Amino acid sequence: MPSIWIIILYLLVKSNYLKKFLIYLGFILLLISSLPIVPTCLEKFFHSDSYRISNHLKRPAYVLVPGAGATADAHFPTTKSLQRALYGKKLSEQFSIPLIFSGGLAADLLPKYFVLEHSNFLTDVVSETTYDMAKNLKKLINIHDGPLLLATDPIHHKRTILALKKQNFDILIPDNYKTNINSNYSIIPSVHSIHHFNDIIYEVLGIIWYYFTGKI
Numbered sequence: 001m002p003s004i005w006i007i008i009l010y011l012l013v014k015s016n017y018l019k020k021f022l023i024y025l026g027f028i029l030l031l032i033s034s035l036p037i038v039p040t041c042l043e044k045f046f047h048s049d050s051y052r053i054s055n056h057l058k059r060p061a062y063v064l065v066p067g068a069g070a071t072a073d074a075h076f077p078t079t080k081s082l083q084r085a086l087y088g089k090k091l092s093e094q095f096s097i098p099l100i101f102s103g104g105l106a107a108d109l110l111p112k113y114f115v116l117e118h119s120n121f122l123t124d125v126v127s128e129t130t131y132d133m134a135k136n137l138k139k140l141i142n143i144h145d146g147p148l149l150l151a152t153d154p155i156h157h158k159r160t161i162l163a164l165k166k167q168n169f170d171i172l173i174p175d176n177y178k179t180n181i182n183s184n185y186s187i188i189p190s191v192h193s194i195h196h197f198n199d200i201i202y203e204v205l206g207i208i209w210y211y212f213t214g215k216i
Contacts, residue, residue, distance in 0.1 A: 061146025067103020088151030
């Protein structure tokens, strides 16, 4: 993502000196973001204090599965959505509590991929963002029912928790959240690392935007 911004700036600036500077800067950023150790260390910001709200002391009332979109043809949930839903289903069975699928089309599609009794899940097909989900959950459940157990990626914890707490929900994360953390301290460049780095940039910008717009 940063490299794309640099390319855009490169096309806009007139100075040959600045163009050369942007080329070098873009190369350096691309190299840094391709090293797995970089996003691994940066991601710790999103779950460094997660142990404080893990479910070792409280029993959750619902498992919340935030959707991660559907395919372009709108027929299938994305792989990330399915992974979250599968994780949520395991948690639901472990604690014998209902699931909540949230996130537009993904929330509508996900229950169809699992054998679920209708009484075991709720769906929020209206929400398209994390903030929408936090706000619209009040229409589905009572805040006083008990804590929500998150079934999402560790990198998504921070923004989701802040948005839900802004709406006065009590939030928990699974005790085994560390098993879902992608810890790779390699210094061998990889394309996956670039995608991981871009996800981090997206979350950072999301948190900043939510903060200045009063959503967290």
